[in-house]
Amino acid sequence: xxxxxxxxxxxxxxxxxxxxxxxxxxxxxxxxxxxxxxxxxxxxxxxxxxxxxxxxxxxxxxxxxxxxxxxxxxxxxxxxxxxxxxxxxxxxxxxxxxxxxxxxxxxxxxxxxxxxxxxxxxxxxxxxxxxxxxxxxxxxxxxxxxxxxxxxxxxxxxxxxxxxxxxxxxxxxxxxxxxxxxxxxxxxxxxxxxxxxxxxxxxxxxxxxxxxxxxxxxxxxxxxxxxxxxxxxxxxxxxxxxxxxxxxxxxxxxxxxxxxxxxxxxxxxxxxxxxxxxxxxxxxxxxxxxxxxxxxxxxxxxxxxxxxxxxxxxxxxxxxxxxxxxxxxxxxxxxxxxxxxxxxxxxxxxxxxxxxxxxxxxxxxxxxxxxxxxxxxxxxxxxxxxxxxxxxxxxxxxxxxxxxxxxxxxxxxxxxxxxxxxxxxxxxxxxxxxxxxxxxxxxxxxxxxxxxxxxxxxxxxxxxxxxxxxxxxxxxxx
Numbered sequence: 171x172x173x174x175x176x177x178x179x180x181x182x183x184x185x186x187x188x189x190x191x192x193x194x195x196x197x198x199x200x201x202x203x204x205x206x207x208x209x210x211x212x213x214x215x216x217x218x219x220x221x222x223x224x225x226x227x228x229x230x231x232x233x234x235x236x237x238x239x240x241x242x243x244x245x246x247x248x249x250x251x252x253x254x255x256x257x258x259x260x261x262x263x264x265x266x267x268x269x270x271x272x273x274x275x276x277x278x279x280x281x282x283x284x285x286x287x288x289x290x291x292x293x294x295x296x297x298x299x300x301x302x303x304x305x306x307x308x309x310x311x312x313x314x315x316x317x318x319x320x321x322x323x324x325x326x327x328x329x330x331x332x333x334x335x336x337x338x339x340x341x342x343x344x345x346x347x348x349x350x351x352x353x354x355x356x357x358x359x360x361x362x363x364x365x366x367x368x369x370x371x372x373x374x375x376x377x378x379x380x381x382x383x384x385x386x387x388x389x390x391x392x393x394x395x396x397x398x399x400x401x402x403x404x405x406x407x408x409x410x411x412x413x414x415x416x417x418x419x420x421x422x423x424x425x426x427x428x429x430x431x432x433x434x435x436x437x438x439x440x441x442x443x444x445x446x447x448x449x450x451x452x453x454x455x456x457x458x459x460x461x462x463x464x465x466x467x468x469x470x471x472x473x474x475x476x477x478x479x480x481x482x483x484x485x486x487x488x489x490x491x492x493x494x495x496x497x498x499x500x501x502x503x504x505x506x507x508x509x510x511x512x513x514x515x516x517x518x519x520x521x522x523x524x525x526x527x528x529x530x531x532x533x534x535x536x537x538x539x540x541x542x543x544x545x546x547x548x549x550x551x552x553x554x555x556x557x558x559x560x561x562x563x564x565x566x567x568x569x570x571x572x573x574x575x576x577x578x579x580x581x582x583x584x585x586x587x588x589x590x591x592x593x594x595x596x597x598x599x600x601x602x603x604x605x606x607x608x609x610x611x612x613x614x615x616x617x618x619x620x621x622x623x624x625x626x627x628x629x630x631x632x633x634x635x636x637x638x639x640x641x642x643x644x645x646x647x648x
């Protein structure tokens with residue numbers, strides 16, 4: 171039987187506010203356990219939550235960016251459940267009336283086509299604390315620093331049909347929230363994570379299959395692996411005569427498998443009801459207009475501009491705008507170089523990206539600044555060095571921290587552009603290789619590459635390639 175996968179993602183983006191969503195406690199990462207939770211976060215009797223206005227503005231920014239409806243009136247609800255790291259016994263969230271609804275986002279598939287994924291809703295809520303299971307000798311510790319941290323939960327329509335599509339969508343959301351400056355996107359610190367709802371159904375069937383929810387996936391690689399495992403598990407289970415149980419599962423990256431965590435709760439299990447301590451959230455049209463006027467250039471807009479202004483392909487523009495910092499780096503190189511946008515793109519996506527990946531660095535940690543890379547590319551453009559030598563210079567810049575001119579001068583790497591010097595080198599190579607010369611002149615054109623290599627070797631790789639090719643053709647033709 172042919173199977174179709176149905177996937178929906180619930181992405182939790184920690185909003186980049188300095189204080190929590192309902193209290194003045196700080197949200198900085200890495201503090202000692204239980205040092206950033208006050209009486210509101212701890213759920214003490216008699217304390218009242220106060221909504222963080224900046225968290226609301228950030229939610230509006232996301233709604234505007236995704237073409238969604240920003241609710242003029244939304245309601246906070248209590249989601250009731252017991253867990254040791256939930257001190258109040260309930261989580262303040264939004265249920266029937268979220269702040270953002272009916273948005274969409276385009277993703278690019280492997281074949282280059284675009285697919286629009288609907289965003290059902292994005293609602294504000296508080297995070298729970300964290301259970302710590304290491305170093306407690308059979309016990310668990312509770313750290314409530316995260317309790318009350320503001321989250322925007324972004325729920326997609328079940329329109330993703332493969333793990334690759336899910337990763338593409340998650341990466342696009344990750345890029346967007348960072349462009350909007352509403353989330354730092356740090357997955358290792360828990361600022362950006364997702365739950366994946368996965369089901370399968372026979373191709374052509376309209377009804378959805380029974381879904382399993384995979385909780386707390388905090389890397390793109392884990393998302394892809396967990397979903398692929400779950401797809402195979404469900405298909406094997408059904409084809410073996412079993413049935414899929416609706417449940418919550420965890421992904422074990424060490425074993426590369428998902429395992430049951432608990433039976434899947436439905437909304438009625440949580441006994442949602444409007445929070446009596448919080449008034450409905452009323453957003454005025456003027457506030458939305460103010461946010462709209464302050465919106466930055468978004469990733470898709472920037473990519474279209476790169477195509478239009480710099481003559482890049484859609485692919486190159488997409489790669490260069492995948493992060494705000496990479497796009498800024500590229501534009502700085504182009505601005506300082508003055509032209510040669512494609513040359514700059516090739517180097518940023520090629521040698522620079524390779525060095526960053528090799529050393530596991532972000533572009534903001536690059537050992538070669540945008541200005542320094544522009545200086546190197548200038549020396550290619552003005553024929554001071556060849557593209558091949560430039561790669562050697564770049565590696566030296568990366569490891570030594572010096573600029574291109576200093577390295578070129580110190581290593582004597584300037585390109586030979588003196589016509590007479592190149593001619594002498596060609597004549598010397600021809601005189602030392604009479605057999606190959608005769609074969610070339612008898613019609614073996616492939617030997618041209620041999621002579622290029624020999625002249626380059628004789629000049630230490632410094633002969634200007636364009637001049638060399640032109641002069642060599644003339645000399646070899648006799």
